Amino acid sequence: MEDLMLPAFNPNLKRVLKDFQSAAVRSLSGPSNYAPAWMEGADLTEYRKALLLTGGAGGLKKEAAAVGENKLSEQTTSREREAFFTPPPLPIQQMPLFMPMDASKSEKSETILEGETISCFVVGGEKRLCLPQILNTVLREVELPQINGVCDELHIFCSRCNSDQLNILKMSGVLPWSAPSCGLITKTDSERLCNALLHRGSSLERSREPPSRNSFKVYHECFGKCKGIFGPELYTNPHAKCIACFDCNGIFSPQKFVCHSHKALENRTCHWGFDSANWRSYLLIAKDQEGKDRAQNVLDSMKAKFDFTSCYKRKEVGYLFTYF
Incomplete structure (x- = not known):
């Protein structure tokens, strides 16, 4: 069995290391600025050589720097890992487009529905007809439950007029003064409603x-x-x-x-x-x-x-x- 080659042992190394330990406790600047009193001449030279062999304070600084670099590398890797698993941020939401209020929504006009003249208001570019007037003229022969059923089937929804529109309908005689509110239906939905109730099924020619x-x-x-x-x-x-x-x-x-x-x-x-x-x-x-x-x-x-x-x-x- 081959003999293991042991490194050469410096007899002053043990004493130097022991002085380092004691100097590190007593000196604020540590062993780098400490020179033992018993070292003079050749001993001091040997001390410096031993210091170089052990790395001295510079070696400690290098070791600390290496540890710091390792920690920084670990932190960087951790950040990269978090960035990889973290979902991307939500896109910036665009603000809604605000348009000026429709100034024509309280101007009363008239339209023809199934041969009947119906009062209406133009809101958002489309006519909105007075629903009670339609029920009392065009659909006067149709039962209210049947009308409600067709509205549910066709997903027809009516809006309520504002106070200005309600007053205009009352002043024009379309609604009685005691009417608390009035529903409005678009011209498109009124055509769909009347077609489903009047021009479909057995009533067709x-x-x-x-x-x-x-x-x-x-x-x-x-x-x-x-x-x-x-x-x-x-x-x-x-x-x-x-x-x-x-x-x-x-x-x-x-x-x-x-x-x-x-x-x-x-x-x-x-x-x-x-x-x-x-x-x-x-x-x-x-x-x-x-x-x-x-x-x-x-x-x-x-x-x-x-x-x-x-x-x-x-x-x-x-x-x-x-x-x-």
């Missing part, structure tokens, strides 16, 4: 005549879409029933057809800006048919008929809907 040679397919995308067959020869007056529904064979005027739908009623859709009087902007040519160009020309001619205000010629009327 069915088309008995087969389509003529000049008939073509049309459709609309309002309240869930619907397809039909338009008979140009039947359009003899503004309210003529000239469009037969594909699904139920019910026959409608163009203004009533754009409110009619079957499959997807879009009950959870926020509708805005619909007005059946603008049916010319909603009625479109179906693409799955021959002779689309000829049919488009006939439809354009039909839309120009009985357009006493020429609204369709001047501009296209918008209709928006949003899913939620």
